[in-house]
Amino acid sequence: MTEQTFDAYLFQMLERKQGFISQIMTSKKPDRTADDIDEKALSYGEIKALATGNKHILEKTQLDSEVAKLKIVRQSYQSQIYDLEDKITRSYPNQIKEIQEKIQALEDDVKQLEENTILNEDGFSKMKISKEDFKIEIAGVEYTDKEQAGKAILETCKTKTNPDLEEIGEYRGFKLELGFNSLEKQFTMTMKNKYSYSIFLGSDIYGNITRINNALDGIKDKIPDQKLRLEDIEKQLETAKIEVQKPFPKELELKEKMKKLEELNILLKIDEKEKQVLDASNDELDMTDKEKEYQR
Numbered sequence: 627m628t629e630q631t632f633d634a635y636l637f638q639m640l641e642r643k644q645g646f647i648s649q650i651m652t653s654k655k656p657d658r659t660a661d662d663i664d665e666k667a668l669s670y671g672e673i674k675a676l677a678t679g680n681k682h683i684l685e686k687t688q689l690d691s692e693v694a695k696l697k698i699v700r701q702s703y704q705s706q707i708y709d710l711e712d713k714i715t716r717s718y719p720n721q722i723k724e725i726q727e728k729i730q731a732l733e734d735d736v737k738q739l740e741e742n743t744i745l746n747e748d749g750f751s752k753m754k755i756s757k758e759d760f761k762i763e764i765a766g767v768e769y770t771d772k773e774q775a776g777k778a779i780l781e782t783c784k785t786k787t788n789p790d791l792e793e794i795g796e797y798r799g800f801k802l803e804l805g806f807n808s809l810e811k812q813f814t815m816t817m818k819n820k821y822s823y824s825i826f827l828g829s830d831i832y833g834n835i836t837r838i839n840n841a842l843d844g845i846k847d848k849i850p851d852q853k854l855r856l857e858d859i860e861k862q863l864e865t866a867k868i869e870v871q872k873p874f875p876k877e878l879e880l881k882e883k884m885k886k887l888e889e890l891n892i893l894l895k896i897d898e899k900e901k902q903v904l905d906a907s908n909d910e911l912d913m914t915d916k917e918k919e920y921q922r
Contacts, residue, residue, distance in 0.1 A: 682894055689887045696880040703874050710866045718863040725856045729849060731820035735800075736846045738819050742799030766795075776831025779804075783813045783827065791816060798842055817842055 769775035782794050782804060789806040796802060800817040805824075807814050813827040815838060823845065825837045874880075 682890055686887065686890045686894065689883055689890065693880065693883050693887055696876055696883065699876060700874050700880060707870050710870050714863065714866050714870065718859055718866065721859050722856065722863070725852055725859065728821070729852045729856065732845060732849050732852065734820045736849070738799045739842055739845065772835050773831060776835055779815070779827065779834055780829070780831060786813070797838065800842065802838075821845075 767778065769778060786792065786804060786806060789808050791803040791805040794802050794804045797817070800819050800823075803816040803818055803822075805814040805816060806812070807826070810826065814824050815827050815834070816822050816824040817838065823841045825841050827834050827837070
């Protein structure tokens, strides 16, 4: 039988090795969740308990595993709390500030557009500073005719020699910047005030003017989405402030198991001492018997 032999020590080593092997073979990381400790690692622990003949060892082995799991869960929980604290102090405030600034820029651009635009009967936008139905400045030349303005934009594209944005004029209170997208192989037009709005240009003289107008008229539609985004981030911030105040949900269970484990460790030390005393007594009895036999 293996009871009270060196086999108990060997099984203990196998138990530890199996734990490492199980984590590697299953691609598990021991610093993430409680599931990362393989349940099968206890099988050698059970054998070790049987080999030693001490029922307390099995209980201790099980408690060791449970406490280790709970500590890993607590570590993961604390990491989440640290992450939330970082979001509360930096991430969320920065996002809120960024969105607020973007909303303000969009609102300023809408105001700029309204102050420099009037609508005729068919809803077409025109320059407020002009009595004409249409006015645009390209390369220092003012155009009040859409066809001529569209042609001027295409002619400007032909003279462009680099992909960088280059200011070429002004329309409805916005600067016009011509660029070239090397990936798409297309010219771009960027309308810029507090914020920038870009479109791809085509070959149709009227189509390009329509695209520019659509981009400018669509600015106001971007504001509600940004306000919803701001509201969502603010809610996340308030939720995070509540979550960081919550204690680890299994803290009491962990303390109870650690206390029980400490009691078992003390008990096992007492058992070991009693075993040593018993073994010493047996050795003395054996020596006495041998001495008597020798005297005979």
